[in-house]
Amino acid sequence: MTAFFERPGPRWFNIPAHRPFADDLARGLYEALSPFGPEALSDALVLTPTRRGARAVADAFVRAAEGRAVLPPQMRPLGDLEAGEPPFEPGDLALDLPAAIDPLRRRFELTRLVAENWSLLPGRELTASSALELADALGGFLDSLQIEEVEAGEKLAGLVEADLAEHWRVSRDFLETALVEWPKRLSALGVVDVSERRVRLLRRLAEVWTAKPPQGVLVAAGSTGTAPATADLLAVIAAAPRGSVVVPGLDDSLAETAWKHVDEQHPQGALRRLLGRSGIDRENVEVWPASLAHRAQGRWRRRVVNEALRPPRATADWLRAIDQLRAEAEAEGIDPVAEGLRGLSLASARSEEEAATVAALLLREALETPDKTAALVTPDQVLARRVVAKLGRWGIAPDSSAGESLAGCRCGVLAGLVAKALVDALAPVNLLALLKHPYVRLGLEPDDLGRRRELLERHALRGARPWTWATLRARLADKGQAALPLVDRLEALLGAPPEEGAVADLARAVTATMEALAADADGRTGDLWSGHGGEAMSRLLAGLIHETGGLPEVSARGFADLLSRLMEGETVRSGGATHPRLRILGAIEARLVRADRLVVAGLEEGVWPRGAPLDPFLSRPMRQTLGLPPPERRVGLAAHDFAQAACAPEVILLHSERREGQPAVKSRWLWRLETLARGAGVDIPDQAEALAWARRLDPPDDYQPVGRPAPCPPVEARPRELFVTRVETLTRDPYAVWARDILNLRLLDRPDEPVEARARGTAIHAAFERFALAHPAELPPGAAAIFEGLYVEELEKAGMPREALARESALAREAAAWVAELEARRRADGRAIHVEKTGKLPIRVDGHEVVLGAKADRIEADPQGYGHILDYKTGRAPSQKVVDAGFSPQLTLTAAILAHGGFGEIGRLTPGELVYLEVTGRRPAGREEVRASVDESAHAAEQALDGARRLLARYFQRDQPYVSRTAPQFVKTYASDYDHLARVFEWSTSGEEGEA
DSSP states (O other), X not given: OOHHHHSOSOOEEEEOTTSOHHHHHHHHHHHHHGGGOHHHHHTOEEEESSHHHHHHHHHHXXXXXXXXXXXXXXXXXXXXXXXXSTTSIIIIISTTOOEEOOHHHHHHHHHHHHHHTGGGSTTXXXXXXXXXXXXXXXXXXXHHHHHHTOOHXXXXXXXXXXXXXXXXXXXXXXXXXXXXXXXXXXXXXXXXOHHHHHHHHHHHHHHHHHHSOOOSOEEEESOOOOSHHHHHHHHHHHXXXXXXXXXXXXXXXXXXXXXXXXXXXXXXXXXXXXXXXXXXXXXXXXXXXXXXXXXXTTHHHHHHHHHHTSOGGGGGGHHHHHHHHHHHTGGGTSOHHHHHHTTEEEEEESSHHXXXXXXXXHHHHHTTSTTOOEEEEOSOHHHHHHHHHHHGGGTOOEEESSOEEGGGSHHHHHHHHHHHHHHOXXXXXXXXXXXXXXXXXXXXXXHHHHHHHHHHIXXXXXXXXXXXXXXXXXXXXXXXXXXXXXXXXXXXXXXSOOSEEOHHHHHHHHHHHHHHHHOOXXXXXXXXXXXXXXXXXXXXXXXXXXXXXXXXXXXXHHHHHHHHHHHHTOEEOOOOOOEEEEEEEOXXXXXXXXXXXXXXXXXXXXXXXXXXXXXXXOOHHHHHHHTOOOTHHHHHHHHHHHHHHHTSSSEEEEEESEETTEEOOBOHHXXXXXXXXXXXXXXXXXXXXXXXXXXXXXXXSSOOOOOOOOOOOOGGGSOSEEEHHHHHHHHHOHHHHIIIIISOOOOOOOBTOOOHHHHHHHHHHHHHHHHHXXXXXXXXXXXXXXXXXXXXXXXXXXXXXXXXXXXXXXXHHHHHHHHHHHHHHHTTTOOEEEEEEEEEEEEEETTEEEEEEEEEEEEEEOTTSEEEEEEEESSOOOOHXXXXXXXXXXXXXXXXXXXXXXXXXXXXXXEEEEEEEEEOSSSSSEEEEEEEOHHHHHHHHHHHHHHHHHHHHHTTSTTOOOOSOSOGGGTTTOOOXXXXXXXXXXXXXXXXXXXX
């Protein structure tokens, strides 16, 4: 064997952070063992932290062989020990070890434990979701105890009560109970925790290899030995006859004074703790032979990054450290900081969406160079999935470790929709999403289902939401009868959801409903449970059905929340075709995997590094007393992973200035790197070009905003009949008249359209009409109560949401009292009340006959021969200034039609008061807004009629266009259904808002 395996142990090696770990490891072993024949390499054993790391090392051996056939070493993951895989020999090591409990079942068992001991946590409401949340926290606590091999029982009991607040004493009592009951439950099930089994396997393996050291080549690579059992096993491996440990990125250049200050949050914290536990001085860790020849390459990058991340106490010496670096590089004639930053650049995106686009473009650009590889390194799985989606625009599927959330898989989406449907079956948006899901068949052929679904959507689910199945059927009675069988089927499946029940029962209901929805005409469910997503969803539902017996009962809404939480926590890795030169890696995986270009993203505080997790059971002093690691240890591990990635030859550091719409803070490591560079008078290169690409990728080139539209239809196509409300529209926005009255375009309501304002308007008109028709002369006793009942009834009919009816009922009571007083006062002279009457008046306009129409809310004919016209408003009435300017001619034109006998059954009356009735139910509950008195209204009516003739005459000229928004003062206050079609926002913000 070669010299570095024959030298006395223990053998500790280091692959510097700037070197590709997997490639150097493979090349070193290949060069050392290949001269002894293929068996020498294949007989070696390499232990890596993860399975993905093992695959990366295997690929590196293929590259190291440079095209020659090679049998790589056996490779096993230390972090995922599987029975039956050498060298763990289940017959020896795991003979008397119970199997590990399934992770999903463990969550449910811990949730049951929480529920059964809820009395120990007084003052907290128990729901299935809160029980699951506490169970996850309890599971993390148990994992910490098992990984750190802490016996917490006596220590918990010995915590000084005087040092604890009451809620911490409650938590301690609960944990003491859990530490007794959980082992009993595991024993009854015949299983052990995954962490405990792994620790026991590692301990047994260390004992076996200590008593009988393996004689072959044994290498543990890439591990930082965070767990004590792993650290002790690494020490045994290093002392084996031909064993060695290869650590990633040990900083051998950090000054000894700074090394002494390395703490849990420092990138070197884990390695310092590992070496200290193993009794190895840093000076005794050698550079891996394959890395030794390239040690000088990239060393300034490593030095700069390590200086930037030195312990906080040592940052006071930064300027001196920069001077020392420059003194070391003086012989080379370079600036070491500038040299260290060569190949490193920074991109500052405006948002997460832009960051994903930049990352995708940088990865895509790398593919333009033959054989060049690229990788995205980030702990942010949401960002990773966004980048995968962005790469899809070029048909590129990278090898991604982020996978997909189960909630985003097709089967998971369907499960979530069904769970929501059990809460509110008639919610239009959810129901449409359910019907349009690709797995849903409902026993119909796809074309038949699509036709019926379209009818259901068009005639029943758009507009105000239906509150009952009967309402849904009533809407289909006219034009949508073909959709009625679909409604029957949906009601049979969703019409009687369980209001509350056991978690298992609700899971069965969701499962059965999913299968019924997905069944085709022959009862087959197709691809519902197939694929990685379907299999994961079926396992989750099976666990909910069989493993949740001890959970408290939940409402349908509580179950939907519980299911959503569980699905969000499950990751599905679909596999499939991947691009061989692109990877998306988690931070830990990037220790071993290196690419020609690394995009290091998610560099915001709270993302990388993540904030210290909140422990609901233990305070920081309690964790310290128990011997558990502080939360900052995770920060140190994350810092080490960042330093490894930042030392790659070509690396782009990517961060987002805003996250979720809020300003984001740069990662502390990025701040430190920038501060060090500024102190040295060096700028970190930016990625302005990539940012410019991202910002120009989707927006159109040479943007030219559209001008204000002004269609000019033929005269013969222009309307010959207009209601007074359309005349008002013609005054304000002629384009809307063109769109509706000439093109006959009608607004399509949205599903579950908000209808509160519209419902009030509809209801007040209907209530006034019904009240007047039922009581045309004298007011009945209890008039206010009668009107209130009518108003509330009409609100329900108009689609007022149920949750808003309580508030509206209170407003209706106030409004009804005001209306009763109004009616008594206005009827005192015995005037006749006419409601909801339609009148029409033909007029001549430049040789064309045009019919003006009006539908009057209320006309009061008094004994003196005056006709008082009232219009109901539930919002603000047009101001006197607007009416006088002619922008709201509704009342004055209605008065003109009345004066000329246009309301046939009422007869010709002299216009009286023109009044807007504002009915709100607030304070004041209503107001009479008189816009023309008895002495003014006749003149105002004739003026309005003359104005209408002049207006219409303009629009019978062939060159008169229907311009959008002719009254610019109403651009911000007047909304039209056709603003989107006229692209009002575009032209009104490009300097074309002036008078047309």
